Amino acid sequence: MRKQGRIQYILMAPALLFCAVFVLWPIVDLLWLSVHKTDFIQTKFVGLGNYAKALESTQFWQAIGNSALYIVLITVGQVGLALIVALSVMNMKKRWIDFTRIASYLPALTAGVIIAMVWRWVFHYNGPANWLIGLFGAQPVQWFAGEFSIPIVSLIVIVSGFGGYLIMTLAAIQSINKDLFDAARIDGASELQIKLRIVLPILRPSIGMMVLLTAISAPQIIETVMMLAPYDHSASAAFAIYKEAFQNGRHGLAAAMAVITTIVLIGFTLVKGKVEKHGA
Amino acid sequence: MVRKVLVAAFCVLMLLPLWFLFTGSIQSIKGLMIMPAPIFPANPTLANYSWLVQIPELVRWVFNTGFITLSVVLGSTLVSAMAGYAFAFYNFKGKKLLWMLLMLGLMIPSISKIIPLFVITNQLGIAGTQLSAIMPLIFAPTLIFLARNYFETVPKSLLEAARIDGANDWQILFRIILPISQPIVGCIALFSAISALGDFVWQQLQLQDNQVATLLVGLMRMVQNKNADGMGINPIGKAMMVGVVLMVPLLIIFSVANKYFTNSLSGAMKE
Numbered sequence: 335m336r337k338q339g340r341i342q343y344i345l346m347a348p349a350l351l352f353c354a355v356f357v358l359w360p361i362v363d364l365l366w367l368s369v370h371k372t373d374f375i376q377t378k379f380v381g382l383g384n385y386a387k388a389l390e391s392t393q394f395w396q397a398i399g400n401s402a403l404y405i406v407l408i409t410v411g412q413v414g415l416a417l418i419v420a421l422s423v424m425n426m427k428k429r430w431i432d433f434t435r436i437a438s439y440l441p442a443l444t445a446g447v448i449i450a451m452v453w454r455w456v457f458h459y460n461g462p463a464n465w466l467i468g469l470f471g472a473q474p475v476q477w478f479a480g481e482f483s484i485p486i487v488s489l490i491v492i493v494s495g496f497g498g499y500l501i502m503t504l505a506a507i508q509s510i511n512k513d514l515f516d517a518a519r520i521d522g523a524s525e526l527q528i529k530l531r532i533v534l535p536i537l538r539p540s541i542g543m544m545v546l547l548t549a550i551s552a553p554q555i556i557e558t559v560m561m562l563a564p565y566d567h568s569a570s571a572a573f574a575i576y577k578e579a580f581q582n583g584r585h586g587l588a589a590a591m592a593v594i595t596t597i598v599l600i601g602f603t604l605v606k607g608k609v610e611k612h613g614a
Numbered sequence: 615m616v617r618k619v620l621v622a623a624f625c626v627l628m629l630l631p632l633w634f635l636f637t638g639s640i641q642s643i644k645g646l647m648i649m650p651a652p653i654f655p656a657n658p659t660l661a662n663y664s665w666l667v668q669i670p671e672l673v674r675w676v677f678n679t680g681f682i683t684l685s686v687v688l689g690s691t692l693v694s695a696m697a698g699y700a701f702a703f704y705n706f707k708g709k710k711l712l713w714m715l716l717m718l719g720l721m722i723p724s725i726s727k728i729i730p731l732f733v734i735t736n737q738l739g740i741a742g743t744q745l746s747a748i749m750p751l752i753f754a755p756t757l758i759f760l761a762r763n764y765f766e767t768v769p770k771s772l773l774e775a776a777r778i779d780g781a782n783d784w785q786i787l788f789r790i791i792l793p794i795s796q797p798i799v800g801c802i803a804l805f806s807a808i809s810a811l812g813d814f815v816w817q818q819l820q821l822q823d824n825q826v827a828t829l830l831v832g833l834m835r836m837v838q839n840k841n842a843d844g845m846g847i848n849p850i851g852k853a854m855m856v857g858v859v860l861m862v863p864l865l866i867i868f869s870v871a872n873k874y875f876t877n878s879l880s881g882a883m884k885e
Binding site for chain 1: 617618620621624625626628629631632634635638646647649650651692693694696697699700701704706712715716718719721722723724725726727728729730731732733734738749750752753758783784787808811812814815819830834837850853854856857860861864865868872
């Protein structure tokens with residue numbers, strides 16, 4: 335470590351410059367927009383009017399409610415699936431682990447809009463999903479028209495997003511000292527007991543991290559909603575904001591909605607920090 | 615044995631959507647409506663692909679995609695590596711504060727940035743150009759974080775030795791640190807390529823003009839607009855073909871960079 339010299343500032347300069355222009359300036363601008371009514375030709379200061387309007391908007395509340403549902407479904411599904419798969423393959427040969435990792439990660443690699451193309455066919459009125467339920471005698475369903483849309487969008491997000499979490503979980507398992515397992519085996523613990531009583535508790539910090547990451551990203555899902563279910567009854571917070579800004583052209587109102595959403599999401603992070611400090 | 619079968623079945627299930635994306639792209643609308651969907655289509659057709667190669671802007675879009683992705687990868691890797699190096703190897707005043715400032719970007723949802731960025735690109739005079747698709751992606755806190763964590767594992771004695779041999783800081787970064795940090799540089803490049811190739815929401819807002827569009831934006835725009843010229847009677851098959859085409863660059867990049875992937879991520883999780 336060296337203290338003298340100015341080179342570190344030169345090294346950081348590009349990052350700081352881009353951070354200032356593409357993070358700090360947008361934050362300031364967002365706050366400014368949120369207290370103005372503007373169509374970019376005429377601009378009027380409206381104080382907290384946009385916030386009041388956002389909180390009165392049934393569409394925004396619906397999106398918040400939808401987001402809560404997305405958070406629950408996607409967090410449980412994504413983190414749960416990553417844990418189940420990781421615990422199932424952890425003792426298998428490296429070849430198997432690698433194959434599972436790649437098979438799970440390939441859908442995650444692909445942008446949401448691309449993968450949505452196949453799901454659009456799967457849940458088409460004449461598509462495989464309706465054929466499958468037809469085998470059990472059920473009538474075909476317009477999947478994205480009603481109450482099925484949120485679970486289905488969640489399912490798609492889980493399938494295409496959990497690969498990254500699987501990689502994290504496997505990495506965390508790899509860093510566990512193997513002597514622990516041997517000691518437990520000598521004491522007569524079964525493989526299942528080792529996984530549930532030793533591995534899971536050790537993974538707790540990683541699980542907490544993954545829950546936070548999914549909980550923050552769930553209200554932000556936008557591409558899948560945009561491509562498959564661009565309706566009020568399935569809108570995430572991000573999609574509702576997008577629609578308000580770029581389809582309805584109410585940038586001030588959308589900015590206020592974005593500020594509220596951002597504060598809630600930052601709140602998650604802070605709450606998690608608190609829980610960790612006071613928790614066992 | 616039971617477990618092997620289950621794991622294998624699970625992997626197949628995960629890959630099934632991608633496989634159907636491919637088989638769907640070589641089917642007619644009639645073939646797509648055959649249930650149960652055949653694993654190997656009976657009458658494959660290249661009709662969807664021949665529609666693709668007739669798009670007049672196609673070459674333009676491929677070129678634009680390459681240009682934007684390459685610019686983001688180069689810019690982002692360089693910026694992240696430099697900043698990561700500064701934070702891993704130097705002590706200076708305000709280090710903690712500056713680090714928090716850089717990581718602040720992680721807390722802001724991208725939708726919150728999009729609305730003001732729309733205004734800002736206008737004020738910078740780059741709205742609607744390819745620069746507007748490149749610039750916001752150059753700064754990525756996650757990548758700086760990955761770089762710093764990796765560099766911190768490089769033994770300090772190595773640097774001292776190089777310094778005694780008379781190497782200056784820039785030589786140390788570009789001749790020693792970056793070469794021995796290949797896994798993380800590969801990983802950062804992969805991540806920034808993925809972000810550039812998949813940045814749909816922002817790109818479709820900015821790249822309105824067909825001449826500056828990327829493959830992603832240009833093709834998706836045609837797919838979304840069901841009445842567009844030539845979508846014809848098989849919009850589903852064409853949409854799936856577009857999905858296949860858009861996956862190709864990702865698969866190429868992934869197969870090249872895959873080996874860097876796991877190692878560097880496991881490093882990052884130890885934090």
